[in-house]
Amino acid sequence: MQLPEPNSQAERDDDEEVAQMAVAALNAATRRAIESGLPIVVREGDELVEIGPQGRTVLKRLPPRQNLTVPNP
Numbered sequence: 001m002q003l004p005e006p007n008s009q010a011e012r013d014d015d016e017e018v019a020q021m022a023v024a025a026l027n028a029a030t031r032r033a034i035e036s037g038l039p040i041v042v043r044e045g046d047e048l049v050e051i052g053p054q055g056r057t058v059l060k061r062l063p064p065r066q067n068l069t070v071p072n073p
Contacts, residue, residue, distance in 0.1 A: 033040045039052030041059065048059045 030040060030042075034051065037053050039050050041048060041050050043049070043062060046062050046064055048062055050057045050059055
């Protein structure tokens with residue numbers, strides 16, 4: 001099996017596909033948790049929020065997100 005060249009279009013496409021699969025899996029798990037009646041804790045903007053059968057509860061305020069940059073090797 002031949003691996004793609006580092007930073008090739010094929011490698012970037014693979015990375016994007018993995019990211020999309022991860023998001024889909026997280027969304028499916030969140031949906032199943034909510035449907036089961038279990039509470040979930042998520043970040044909404046600058047708040048940590050619990051979402052459960054009794055509704056939505058703000059647990060705490062969070063510092064604003066920071067954009068990180070990843071250096072190219």
